[in-house]
Structure formats: structure tokens, C-alpha cells
Amino acid sequence: MSSHAPETASLLAALDTQPRVRAFLTRAVESDRTSHAYLFLGAPGSGKLDAAWALAQAIICESHGCGTCEACVRVARRTHPDVHYLAPESVTGYLIGQTRDLIEDVALAPIRAHAKVYIIDRAEQLRADSANALLKTLEEPPRGVTFILLGTSSETILPTIVSRCQCVPFRLVSPADAAAAVARATGAAPERCRMAVAVAGSPQRAVAFLKSAERQEARRVMVRALDALPHADDLDILNAAKELIVAVKAPLAEVKSTQEAVLSQNADYLSRGALKQLEDRQKRELNARERSGIMEVLASARSLLRDVLVVREGIADGITNTDVAEVSSRLAAKTDTPGAVGALDAVARAERAIARNSTPQLTLEVMLFAIRKALLCR
Ligand SMILES: [Zn+2]
Structure with missing residues (x-):
């Protein structure tokens, strides 16, 4: 080839x-x-x-x-x-x-x-x-x-x-094949590639994720939020949701400025109606991008909580997020298997809510409250 x-x-x-x-x-x-x-x-x-x-x-x-x-x-x-x-x-x-x-x-x-x-x-x-x-x-x-x-x-x-x-x-691709493709494309360590595929969903998006400091930071913010949950009060949770939204929006600054440039380039020769349409479309595209960023931090949460379950079940080298292994161990020590399963359910509900166009911040708040409850209910 x-x-x-x-x-x-x-x-x-x-x-x-x-x-x-x-x-x-x-x-x-x-x-x-x-x-x-x-x-x-x-x-x-x-x-x-x-x-x-x-x-x-x-x-x-x-x-x-x-x-x-x-x-x-x-x-x-x-x-x-x-x-x-x-x-x-x-x-x-x-x-x-x-x-x-x-x-x-x-x-x-x-x-x-x-x-x-x-x-x-x-x-x-x-x-x-x-x-x-x-x-x-x-x-x-x-x-x-x-x-x-x-x-x-x-x-x-x-x-x-x-x-x-x-x-x-398109044929179905196994996570292992996907991680191998990411490793070939980036030269990153196998465990980083596995994590990136779990978070980003597909090989190509995983490659982009590994190149984006902002997207990796958004994942870290989610990991920190989950790590802090067992000791978090309600205000901490509201703040964590707010912080997550800021982190998800960070990579969109470039999209926004490009949109503004396109808008001003067209301001002189497009009719007001056409300009309004362009603006509406840009808003929609930005909204869709924000939602896919939210989905990615939800995938980070899902992957980490699955690790918590894996640790609870005693499958020693089964975890995906090896770079934050201490976090899944800490959370596993605070909960039991039903707790981890309940936390994963909360993430699944949040994913469905975002797919139905629910407000991102509210969805994250509801999810974090539900995860805290699930983890501590034993
Ligand atoms: Zn070219």
C-alpha cells in the first residue's frame, strides 16, 4: 500500500x-x-x-x-x-x-x-x-x-x-485490533493506546485524542472528579460538573474562532437571511461538537468505573486505565460489586440523556450524584 x-x-x-x-x-x-x-x-x-x-x-x-x-x-x-x-x-x-x-x-x-x-x-x-x-x-x-x-x-x-x-x-473491529492500529499510527505504549480507544471509541479518534492535550485534560478532570466523589459534598459535585463543562469546551475555542472568521468573510456578500442561516448552522455544529466532547468524558468515566469493577472482581491485570491505577484501587476499596455496577448504570443513563439532547451540565450533575450514591451504598 x-x-x-x-x-x-x-x-x-x-x-x-x-x-x-x-x-x-x-x-x-x-x-x-x-x-x-x-x-x-x-x-x-x-x-x-x-x-x-x-x-x-x-x-x-x-x-x-x-x-x-x-x-x-x-x-x-x-x-x-x-x-x-x-x-x-x-x-x-x-x-x-x-x-x-x-x-x-x-x-x-x-x-x-x-x-x-x-x-x-x-x-x-x-x-x-x-x-x-x-x-x-x-x-x-x-x-x-x-x-x-x-x-x-x-x-x-x-x-x-x-x-x-x-x-x-464496515467489519466489526475488536478493541485489541483497534489499539494495535493506534499503536502503529502513534508509536504510543500499548496500554495508552488501549485507554485511548476506550475513551475515544475508534482508532482514528483515539489517535486524535492522544494528540490533544485538551481532550486528555478533560479526561483527567473526570478521573479527578470520580476519585474525589466518596468524600465530596453536594457543592463539590456541582463544582466538579462545572469544571467538566469548562474542560470539554476548551478544545472548541479554535472551532469558534474559525466560525467567526467564516462569518465575517461572508458578511459582505451574503443576504441577511443567508447569514442568519450560516450562523444557526454554526451554532448547531458547535453544539454537536460539545456533545461529542461530553460523550468522551462519559466514556472516560465508564472506562474507569469498569476498572473499579475489574479490581473488585480480582482480575489483576484486567484494567484499562493503567496510568491512574491508584484511582480505581481507591474507589474499589470504598465500594462493592453492586456499587460499581450501579455507578456504571448511572453513566449509561447519562449517555442516553445526552443522546436525547439533555442539558450537559445538569446531566453531569445528576450522574455524579448517582455515582456517589451507588459507590457508597454498601
Ligand atoms: Zn491535502
């Missing part, structure tokens, strides 16, 4: 654990014959979202995703104005307003690149009303527009959508 380098470097790195998908997409990109609509199908952790961002890089970059040019760097930082990420904004799925905005945005010319890419996450949540509006655009988008839809299985997605996309199946 090294004969492809440096072209399609982004695809090669993102799809380390999906060789068949990698060969298929690399061929399409190198022959300039990418489809206008892809549907990536696979279980959580199969790396679909990473692959979508890598394909976006390959499409936007002048040299098929070199990974180093300005366009590639912007896409990698999720700050390229021509690559859009969408996730459902209500409990029941995508809002009609979301797809309407999307269709209007598709018609606008690209801002920086020669092409535009729309990544549509959780395509199963495109229900009939919002999906119907999208079908015509999905079938015949303007030149240079590519849709990448993500879903778990084609059975759960509207057939009218599936039939308009090129389906790309």
Missing part, C-alpha cells in the same frame, strides 16, 4: 482496520470516480465516522488527501467550511428544519474548496418527513457535492435512502 503515499494518506491511516473499504475508496478517489452519495454501514467502533472524515479530506484536498496541506489540516480539525457534519437534533431524529437548511446549503457554492462534503450521522434517524425532502438532492446533488451517510445496518434505514446511496459495509 505504500505505493499510494503520500496520496490518499488520510484514507490509508483512517482505514487501517478496514482493508477492503480502504482498497475500495482509495481506488475511487485515485481514479476521480467517487460516488455522490455513500452509505457507510457498520457497528459502533467500526470506524465509519473516521472513514467519513478521511474521505472528506481525500475529496477536498487537491492531492487526494495528502494529510498535510492546509485543506487537509482544516478538515482534520473539523474547521473546514466546506465539510459539514450533521447529527439528529431532536429526540425523534432529524428535524425537518435541519434537512431544509441542508438542502439550501447544498445549493450554495463552496467557500474555500472546489467541492463540498456533507457527513450525515445516524441516518436511521432520518424519518419519512425529513428524509423525503432530501431524496431529490441525494439523487442528483449539484456538481462537486458528496454525501456520506452513516448507519448501523441498511435494515434500519429508509429504503428510499439506501437505494440512492452506494453502500459500503
Whole structure:
């Protein structure tokens, strides 16, 4: 595969654990014959979202995703104005307003690149009303527009959508394979890679996590909050939730300033209505980013509490967060197995609440109170 380098470097790195998908997409990109609509199908952790961002890089970059040019760097930082990420904004799925905005945005010319890419996450949540509006655009988008839809299985997605996309199946990746891929990409120690996969969810995101001081700090804030819980009073818990929100928002400063720059670049020639729309979309993107940051600190909590359970069960070398082994030992000494299980339940409830768009700070507060209660109830 090294004969492809440096072209399609982004695809090669993102799809380390999906060789068949990698060969298929690399061929399409190198022959300039990418489809206008892809549907990536696979279980959580199969790396679909990473692959979508890598394909976006390959499409936007002048040299098929070199990974180093300005366009590639912007896409990698999720700050390229021509690559859009969408996730459902209500409990029941995508809002009609979301797809309407999307269709209007598709018609606008690209801002920086020669092409535009729309990544549509959780395509199963495109229900009939919002999906119907999208079908015509999905079938015949303007030149240079590519849709990448993500879903778990084609059975759960509207057939009218599936039939308009090129389906790309992803295989299930084991955590060990994922950690090995992260080790190859970063050269980091195996136990750090295992932890990063547990926290970030997929190999590519784990690699980015290991490169982000802010995201690692957010995890540390969560670990400290859990460590302090057995002795925390109510005010301590409220403060811990506040501190977590600040930590999660820290990596978003760059996104915000890029958004402001895009807005002011467009202020002169976009109509007020179009500007308002751009602003709304930016707010949504920022909101989605914050939520994925919250999900990541929740995953940090889940992983650490699972270690507590592992220690309680006496599985000596089974823990994932070896860098903070003393924290899981301390917590394990304060609780019993039902306590650890109850704490994990509290994290699962928080994850569901965030997926339903609950307020992040309130969700974290409720979760920390519930974990304290669970851990100390023995
Ligand atoms: Zn590039």
C-alpha cells in the first residue's frame, strides 16, 4: 500500500482496520470516480465516522488527501467550511428544519474548496418527513457535492435512502485490533493506546485524542472528579460538573474562532437571511461538537468505573486505565460489586440523556450524584 503515499494518506491511516473499504475508496478517489452519495454501514467502533472524515479530506484536498496541506489540516480539525457534519437534533431524529437548511446549503457554492462534503450521522434517524425532502438532492446533488451517510445496518434505514446511496459495509473491529492500529499510527505504549480507544471509541479518534492535550485534560478532570466523589459534598459535585463543562469546551475555542472568521468573510456578500442561516448552522455544529466532547468524558468515566469493577472482581491485570491505577484501587476499596455496577448504570443513563439532547451540565450533575450514591451504598 505504500505505493499510494503520500496520496490518499488520510484514507490509508483512517482505514487501517478496514482493508477492503480502504482498497475500495482509495481506488475511487485515485481514479476521480467517487460516488455522490455513500452509505457507510457498520457497528459502533467500526470506524465509519473516521472513514467519513478521511474521505472528506481525500475529496477536498487537491492531492487526494495528502494529510498535510492546509485543506487537509482544516478538515482534520473539523474547521473546514466546506465539510459539514450533521447529527439528529431532536429526540425523534432529524428535524425537518435541519434537512431544509441542508438542502439550501447544498445549493450554495463552496467557500474555500472546489467541492463540498456533507457527513450525515445516524441516518436511521432520518424519518419519512425529513428524509423525503432530501431524496431529490441525494439523487442528483449539484456538481462537486458528496454525501456520506452513516448507519448501523441498511435494515434500519429508509429504503428510499439506501437505494440512492452506494453502500459500503464496515467489519466489526475488536478493541485489541483497534489499539494495535493506534499503536502503529502513534508509536504510543500499548496500554495508552488501549485507554485511548476506550475513551475515544475508534482508532482514528483515539489517535486524535492522544494528540490533544485538551481532550486528555478533560479526561483527567473526570478521573479527578470520580476519585474525589466518596468524600465530596453536594457543592463539590456541582463544582466538579462545572469544571467538566469548562474542560470539554476548551478544545472548541479554535472551532469558534474559525466560525467567526467564516462569518465575517461572508458578511459582505451574503443576504441577511443567508447569514442568519450560516450562523444557526454554526451554532448547531458547535453544539454537536460539545456533545461529542461530553460523550468522551462519559466514556472516560465508564472506562474507569469498569476498572473499579475489574479490581473488585480480582482480575489483576484486567484494567484499562493503567496510568491512574491508584484511582480505581481507591474507589474499589470504598465500594462493592453492586456499587460499581450501579455507578456504571448511572453513566449509561447519562449517555442516553445526552443522546436525547439533555442539558450537559445538569446531566453531569445528576450522574455524579448517582455515582456517589451507588459507590457508597454498601
Ligand atoms: Zn491535502
